[in-house]
Amino acid sequence: MKEYDHKKLEKKWQSIWEKKKIYQAQNSFKKPKYYSLIEFPYPSGDGLHVGHPRPYIGMDVISRKRRMEGFNVLYPIGWDAFGLPTENYAIKTGKDPRVVTKENTDTFRGQIKSLGISFDWSREINTTDPKYYKWTQWIFLQFLKKGLAYKAKMTINWCPKCKIGLANEEVVNNSCERCGTTVEKRKKEQWMLAITKYADRLDKDLDDVDYLPQIKLGQRNWIGRSEGAEIEFKITVKQKNNFGAFALGGKGQGTHDAQNHSFVSQSVKVFTTRPDTIFGVTFIALAPEIAKKLTGKDFGIKSDVDRENKQKIGVDTGLEAKNPANGEMIPVFAVNYVSAEYGTGAIMGVPAHDERDFEFAKKYNLPIKEVIEPVFVDTEGIDAVQKDKPMVEREAILAIVKHWSEDKYLGLKWKKVNWGTFISGGVEKGQTSEQAARAEIEEETGYFNLKLIKTLGRYHSKFFHTPKNENRFGHFNTFYFELENGKQNEISKEEKEKHEILWLSPKEIEKFLTTESLRYRWNILQGYKKIYTGRGILVNSGKFSGMDSEKAKKEIIKFVGGKEKTTFKLRDWIFSRQRYWGEPIPVIYCENCRVGSLASDKRKQGFRLENAGWIPVPEKDLPVELPKVKNYQPTDSGESPLANIPKWVNVKCPQCKGKAKRETDTMPNWAGSSWYYLRYTDDKNKKEFASQKNLRYWLGVDPVRERSPQGDRSTASGRAFSNEVDPVRERSPQGDRSTASGRAFSNGVDWYNGGNEHTTLHLLYSRFWHKFLFDLKLVPTNEPYMKRTSHGLILAEGGEKMSKSKGNVINPNDIVKIYGADTLRLYEMFMGPFDQAIAWSEEAIIGPRRFLEKVWRIGMSKCLFDKKSPMSKRHFDITRLLHKTIKKVSEDIEEMRFNTAISALMILATEMEKAEKLTPESYKLFLQILAPFAPHIAEELWQNLAPQGLAFGFLKARPSSSSIHSSAWPKWDENLIKDEEIKIIIQINGKVRTEIVIQADDKEEDVKKQALANEVVLRHTEGKEIKKTIYVKDRLINIVLSN
């Protein structure tokens, strides 16, 4: 028997595949397309470790399956090669980053190629290639033209030791990642991209894409949409204050420049999401910067809160604000817990209904005014409000009654309904609530020597009253009584039938209570300090009292003359880096030609950048190439090292031909990766970043519906064997998407898999660019990616992250050498759920290897079955199992459940080996579903089948040209999957006792009869009454006995 020589075989097929170009996406556009994408790697100096290929293999399995399903698949790869590690390496060694990048990509390419991933290497791109970044710069110019790129003074992180501006990701624990020095904040002119202009769409359009829920959530949290209102509060200087009189900013004193105009009107705007609580405002809190603008005074507070010390502090500004809702005058504080960057930098303090305001008010003894009474709505269980039943409002009471000598409380356990409550009831006409409570207690429990200790406020509850068969909207006043003694009257029969009276300890109470509203009241009694921040009914709110808080929001905004406003957490994107190894920002500064200006001072003293306006580099001059430099260290002033090259910096102004200087900032690492998937569709294009024709095809706007002509497929005859697959029909119905949302058609890359670390920033940035290009009609879809999934990290054996510095990196090449690429691929897919982090295990890898050896042995020895021999039962079982496996593998791949797919393949292989005879036909189907996981061995064995294949007609005359990877994906036969005999589990009182075998078409009655006649069942049921039996088709029978 020929040995399984993975080295020889893998090399052989890799070179044949490459020669035949079977993984190259076809530009003929005749077949339906499939675009699968992985995040292109950053070619670090560490080389590839075994974690990198996990997503590549996962998407490779999917891509290979799609090819076999008849799609024209684009599965590309490239290099995201700009960035800090390479630059830092260059600083350290003086090596040209271009050279370093070349070396690294060569290493990576070699490593990846040895894994047999079906990437289309003919479209390889590199973000550091001027032919590529020409278009990155070009897109930036479009942003500039549309006014979405602008300059602003921004605070950046500055390392005083390295004299360098740091990216956020270089700041670890407020210190420089490299030298550990505490970073400072510095103001610096920065290029910005106005991503906030797209915040609304970036949030809403998530409805239209198929991302994993947690990814959508991550995006939504990052964007941080919040709907509220801006409300203006008039301000005056308090008559008596501790700071002496001062005028408001801009008025009279002339010390404040007129640009701080928004506060000249002597009012302050607050942003709030709870305008409904405005009657509960007891102070105004300002961000320190806003307070300073308003008064001209520095209150010695920073809003940049120290993370260690989260104490809220504030200083009275000496101002007074007028609540527009009720005219009350309230103090104005400068506080550290309000940020000037969010909303308006000013908030209305409502301590009764906001945790932070509450904390602040407690500390500074400010009044707390309750304006919302909680409303609880039961939405689950038997108390759930039933929409079709009437809602009856009742004035009611709730009473908590304590035992006269023990720490126990009265509870009512309802007999007909599953309720555990305190004493509650309605208030009759002419009764006060307290009277009603006393009467109710006596009536229901007989106790009457009550002492009212305190009232616990009022709450409201909507629930379904099962005994009365109606919805209730109860308004409960809550009382706490203690009994003086245990004297008790007789309780009426009716009451006795309704419920049981229990004395419960505090611990028991918590389990006993059945609704949230009751628990809430109990917690109040326990001195629960949390305030109520939920929805409710307004009180102490003038004419709005009694109104639902949600409803009141809009009306109150109107009433106080506020404005509805949606705010986002998302900030504009700081797009400048004072670095060398990035795309130069294509802008020139000229004193004369002011397209965009950043100068406020118009004096001219020679050429000074800060006096100059900027003009975009003309498109014909792109790319602005990175010049070679000697030193990669940023300048002392924190500018990019590019600033040290006068030859490059000094240019002629493209407009006036006068003296001009280049922008020396470069783009962040995110730039090139924001649009790379577009370039793959047309990577050689010199005139456009990609042609409309290619974009339309690959982003699926012009779907091809006809199937390819026969000649296109090398194993066209394979179809005669397995059922026809119609890829177009299998896809999600495209029409639905566009009509459902009413928004622009959402389509794009079919499936994008990447790391969890990129599900917020990278994904958001590239969605932003894409939408921008869509608005310019440069891309045909509104969203770049239709579907997004994530993979988990592979950790080192100890569970730590793999890194060169820790010395725990496992190089896939070593594994490939020992076990082969197929084994590595199989193991990485088998080791655990694809989306979960998992530790590498050198021990376990032998399992997949043994499996492949088994597959090999079967292929070498068993495929000599004579088609004329009668089918044995065993063979029939194999066929059934085979079809079940085809189904499972097909479905599991779609859900990325690769581990269970492989487990099914293993089970099938074991059975196949055990079988005495096996048709080449069965084996062929097995190889086909194995092929996406282990492409080399599958191909080799497939080719080995050629003689049988010819005889059986599933291979064409020239077998060497018919790769298994171009064959048609097998389809399972539903009829062959159905079992004739089914095992039924018999449970007695929910415990498994035995099992019986029934015929697939047996009726429920027959099955029950069989079950009851069973020996084991008889033993258990003897002398007992059968209460009921539960039959779950094809699964089990549960016989319930009475005791």
Place this chain on the structure above:
RNA sequence: GCCCGAGUGGCGGAACUGGUAUACGCGCACGACUUAAAAUCGUGUCUCGUAAGGGAUGUGGGUUCGAUUCCCACCUCGGGCACCA
């Protein structure tokens, strides 16, 4: 503090929308083949019990004929955010 995810054999992990908990793989033990070893194949492998049967899916409750799965409270680990009004 908040949000998200996860806790199942010696280990990695299975279990579809509530229906035989521990598939598959690793490891381990025994057996076959072998002069022997490796490889391979076979059998066994949650736990207590001779058995009948009982007990186990982080802990404690609940709902249900039936719960790894649903609900409530809590504990541990991993990831993200950090006063977002």
